[in-house]
Amino acid sequence: MRDVVSPPYAVGSNPLRLHRQFSSALQLVQTLRDELFGLYRHDRPDLLIADFTLASVGLVADELGMAWWTSLPSPCVLESRDGPPAYMGGWLPKNGLAGKARDAAGRFCVRTFKSAVGLLYADTMRRVGLVSVYRADGTEAIYSRERILVLGMPELEFARSWPTATTMIGPMLYTPPPIASAPPFRPGKRHVLVTMGTHLNWCKGQIAAEVQRVAAAMPLIEIHFSDGRDAVQNVERDGNFTRLSFVDYDQFLCRYDLVVHHGGSGVLYYCLREGKRAVVYPVDYDQFDNAARLTFAGVACRIYRLDQLGAAIRQTLADEGMAARCTSFSTLLKTRDSKRILQSQVAMHFS
Template sequence: MKIVLHTYGSLGDLHPYIAIALELKARGHQAVIATAGFYRNKIEAAGLEFHPVRPDFPTDVEQQRELVRLIMDKQNGTEYVFRQAILPYVQETYADLMSAVRDADLLVTHPLSFAGTPVVEKTGIRWVSSILSPMSFLSAYDPPVVANFPSWLNLRILGPGFNGALIRLAKNQFSSWDEPLRQLRTQLGLSPLADSMFEGMNSPDLVLALFSEALATPQPDWPKQTCITGFTFYDRNGDTGLSPELASFLDAGDPPIVFTLGSSAVWVADKFYLESAKAALKLGYRAVLLVGNNNPSLPKELQSKDIGVFDYAPYSELFHRAAAIVHQGGVGTTAQVLRSGRPMLVVPFSNDQPDNAARITRLGVGRTIDRDRYTASRAAKELDRLLREPGYQAKAAEVGTKVRAENGVKVACDAIETQLKKDKNPTFHRVPASPV
């Protein structure tokens, strides 16, 4: 059958769906990734079908950097994503996605697929929604850690009653952001939804939570139709594995500390890699710095045979060879570190990263430093604890065993195939918004 998977965002938002699409294709289905045209070459190189869906990303390097800077802003990054990067284009997204699902049997949506619900309502197509990180559930029982909240504010000790009221207040604020979506629904003759940006994004039949139970367990206020699959891993860049230079570096000495900022925060690294190199030298450890394609080289005083600077490496081939990993806390990177069984230091920027960092700390497999406080001395101090206290090593190894035993791709595809066996629902039932 034809299955369309719609996603938008960084590689952390794309890779889980490529993993699922490849398995669906191996099972004999026609899997189509519908996303920004920016990713066409990567998707087609993986042997998958591609359908462009607006909005696209800028092609100019400086415009890309500015976009990431706005998205990663601690105070306003999440608001920018909703109000500037996605929702103003929801009519174009809807038109492109309607084209993508023509003759399709099922649609899989990303948490930011705001056009997905209207497409389902207009077409009656079978629908599976998905969540990449636990924060998206906004649970009063497992409250999120938000980037612009004070670091001392611990909502977990306040209880679900207080947290539920706080989340409702937050949703009321968010409701002012979705005017483009309300306009689209009016133009399409669809009734307004009570909560179009949150519950409205959840399929009434199946919500795939594409993460491990090591990161979060089901809560009473999660959608009852949620299936936790485990992580769905993919990290290829064409056919490229470890570069010969990186492989040689790893073979030449003790396991290094790996420093990475994923595929987005790397664009706004500032002094992260400079301070990281200093921290590694201070500790007497070798280091691998994954700096992307647009970062300057280290100053001469920090250039050393023990500091390897590389643009990219597949995490699945690198992390298990590290002593520890320092990263930005994106859920895709976090998943790969958990699978590796190595302890981690998280330096969260924005969006779901602070929440992922808090979960890692509570799990006992890592520690956290605020992005604005990341210096060589602080990083060295935190890394010294991770590397010397056996509890972190033991817990990371234990969780790594659990994550490696999961098969998120299989569980997700089995659940999708179950939905494919169901009849289409020509009438899509949603609770309408109150007229008051």
């Protein structure tokens, strides 16, 4: 699974790379489907909750007559009847007829592409139980009919009409048990964390080199770069630049003044929870759409090229208005008990 989702290159919209990744994913889906059938024929749960990337889980549940829900940590990818579509490079809302026409055209392109993929891989998809990408009512077949648990904040999402099965419960944040020592914080200094998450290994060397160059030009600020590797902490220090194997967001994100990240769902919500300003450099997948939402909400600055990083760090550290907005989001997020909302949803299902 790691090889499929984290290849040594950007997938983007390259058709050959998309084909290779999708074919590999379908093979995994078929293997998982066979194993789940063997398991659930004899021991069926009363309710199954599956991540949106594991399409075969819901398909197996449908065939066996089991209740199942979808959990979705990336709300932007869910199709709707209005608003900017995902996977178009991170579109921002646009008012008026021109905006509505643009969004409608974008949604048509996304739907047409998905339908074409469904036809191209029809035989393989039938073998894993997916007869069509869309149901007769127009909803996407990989999501639950009954409940889609959206792990996000409505205050961060663009205004649009959500599918009727959608329930926004808030993010569910998780960091593995401590696997690395604390980063080296220097008293009296401002600290910036640069992280590209646990994937995207193909670009981390290039980004780390640019971050080191930026650090040399900003000697009064300590800049940490995390490789996101699940390993014993390895510390490489050069002046005010420190390269680390891993930084535990749950324990240490609160110690940073600014976070530079790729727009992944996990790190963006950790930043919002801790009220941290961010510079966002999206690279692949849904990150462009997440970056659009963060910049629209005024809690992050997006850059399009690495040579913009230094200026963006200076600008964002000086932006007190952004700091105030981040504090407001932090207050909202800390008062929303996602676990309690999930418990109430499950209780209602069984009542």
